[in-house]
Amino acid sequence: DTLKAHSSASTGTGADDPVEQPPLRVATVPSITTQPPARTPVRTPSTTIKSTPSATAPTTQNSSDALKNTFTELLRKWQTVKKTAVRNRSTGELADVLAGKALEKQTGAIKYLMTTHKYYEMTSRGVTVNRYQELTPGKKYAVFALVKEFRRFVDDTTGQVLKDAEDTYNVNYTIEKIDDKWFISDSTLINSPAPAKTR
DSSP states (O other), rough: HHHHHHHHHHHHTTTTTHHHHHHHHHHHHHHHHHHHHHHHHHHHHHHHHHHHHHHHHHHHHHHHHHHHHHHHHHHHHHHHHHHHHHHHOTTGGGTTOOOHHHHHHHHHHHHHHHHHHEEEEEEOOOOOOEEEEEEOOOOOOEEEEEEEEEEEEEEETTEEEEEEEEEEEEEEEEEEETTEEEEEEEEEEOOOHHHHHOO
């Protein structure tokens, strides 16, 4: 529109032509030079948008992995405590790992071994946490694990081995956070599938 106005003005008076045209040429040059920089920033945001989702994905995975590792470590600790408890028939360390029904059950089992003069020699072959389910947010979980161990049942008075076996079984552990520490508060034995027993 500006060019049309100037061209019509230039046809009217010839004296205005030389004065009006040079500023028009200067005015069109900045409009050409400002366009290329405007295209460059458009590419930069598209790169940052793509990198943002990939950065958030591992953090949620890491938090669930951390919880699974916590449960695995607790169950491994329990295997170590249990090994000492059933061999020495001592209940002292049970409360470091167990609480509630689990503590009651195991204390009763140790007392039974004491009164019958028997003990277990136990070797852990490993614990694998297969999955866990939240029962109370951040506080109570059902943890499903595969436990492998070798057990030898011995009569303390005669030294006779009454039974020995390689066991593989599935357990549903109830794990609770009490005073910022994780404990096994209950456990239920789940029937092992046939392939697990043959291993």
